[in-house]
Amino acid sequence: MVHGSRSIGHYPTPPFARPPAAPASCLGRHRASASFQWFLGDGGDPAELVSGYLEDNGLGVRNIGRTATQVCPTGAGSICGAALYVSADAGSVMAGAPLGAASPVPSIPDVYAVVYAHDSGPTEPGFSSDFALGEWTPSWTPHEHAAAVSEVRQAIGRGDVYQVNVVGHTSAPYTGDPLPALGRVAALPGARYGGVLAGSGWALATASPETLVEVRDGRIITRPIKGTRPATAAGRRELLASAKERAEHVMIVDLSRNDLARLPGVGPVEVQDLFAVRRWSGLWQAESVVSAPIAGRLDLAGLLRALMPGGSVTGAPKIAALGEIARLEPVGRGVSMAAVGWIGPGHLDLGLTIRTVAADGARLHAWAGGGIVWDSDPEAEVAEAAAKLAPIKAALSPVSPQRSPN
Structure with missing residues (x-):
């Protein structure tokens, strides 16, 4: 059974961290009025079900971006927009791809949408400072991670795939209130989608710099990121000079172009800023911009089916890469390598949930990985x-030493 309109439970939206991609002008004034939830096993088409829910709540997701961007209303009680989260597993369902290992955060819905209204003014934080974090426990050893990279290289050698994104998971127990720590994650430098989204007994925080899809002012845009080095002068030079990183990046740009071209109602696809170097926290990363004009009707459900899961966190060809991911990764991706963002009047902005953390009431969960090609070095x-993972773990560490949970 599909879950429909619901009241909002245990975790409120932190006033200091708006939902990812929500308007800055509404900071601290979001009041979640009702939500939609869908879990694996609920049945039905999750893309169609969440689209219907949002359309019924006054957001025109059946024809996105064909009108000029409207200004968000600001009066108390007015609808500002909606947050939307789609898990990696839900994305695989939408794409018709195989599912991998079970999510380590099964209490978090696979699709979650929240319609937000405005409060009369900013609210004050009401969170406890009592927070302690235990030791991080990875779901695989460095040797097992390296072995998975080697297996992908073998699959590439057989011609099964060209590239596969391999992701590892780690978790740590905590006590107390995690929301201030999640707010620190959302505030990391370079986080285009920095924010916190919360439901009943769970929360996620993202510091993602990567755009899965943006629809605004008559264009559809994606900004794939692939290629990483330390944020030093030497690291920048090395990234720009790396033939391996550039080839890996161009492969994902081509996949992103093909994904956009699959959409009805989209004009010629263009690539801008190919392999531009941007900074995220202590890292350089290579980003490109791929976009197309909206020439006809663009529906949210069709958009999700065409783009989920994101190419830069899966590989090429996408369905074959998802098969390798399902075979190799011992723990599900949960809230990571998924999508989260905002749908407002006349626009949509969803980020990929890289650099993302989940709290499930007992443990914090984080994921990280990278794209594997033929000349990838497993240890690297x-x-x-x-x-x-290092900046995420540092942001989650308690500000002052406290006793760690067992």
Whole structure:
């Protein structure tokens, strides 16, 4: 059975971290009025079901981006827009791809949409400072991670795939209120989608810099990121000079172009800013911009089916890469490598949930990985994943030493 309109439970939206991609002008004034939930096993088409829910709640998702962007209303009680989260597993269902291992956060819905109204003014934080974090426990060892990279290289050698994104998971027990720590994650430098989304007994925080899809002012845009080095002058030079990183990046750009071209109602696809180097926290990353004009009717359900899961966190060809991911990763991706963002009047902005953390009431969960191609070095890939996790772990550490939970 599909879950429909619901009241909002245990975790409120933190006033200091708006829902990802929500308007800055509404910071601290979001009041969640009702939500939609869908879990694996509920049945039906999740893309169609969530689209119907949002349309019924006054958001025109059956024809996105064909009108000029409207200004968000600001009066108390007015609808500002909606947050939307779609898990990696839900994306695989939408794509008709195989599912992998079970999610380590099964209490978090696979599709979650929240319609937000405005309160009369900003609210004050009401969170406890009592927070302690235990030791992180990875779901695989560095040796097992490296072995998975080697298996992908073998699959590439057989011609089964060209590239596969391999992701590892780690978790740690906590006590107390995690929301201030999640707010620190959302505030990491370079987080285009920095924010916190919460439901009954769970929350996720993202510091993602990567756009899965943006629809605004008559265009559809995706900004794939692939290629990472330390944020030093030497690291920037090395990234720009790396033939391996550039080839991996261009492969995902081509996949993104093909995904956009599959959409009805979209004009010629263009690539801008190919392999532009951007900074996220302590890392350089290569980003490109792929876009197309909206020439006809663009429906949210069709958009999700065409783009989920994102190409930069799956691989090429996408369905074959998802098969390798299902075979190799011992723990499900949960809230990571998924999509979260905002739907407002006349626009949509969803980020990929890389650099993302989940709290499920007992443990914090984080994921990191990277794209594997034929000339990937297993040990270097393991080190890259650790480098991506380091700022997340640092942000989650309690501000002052406290007794860790068992």
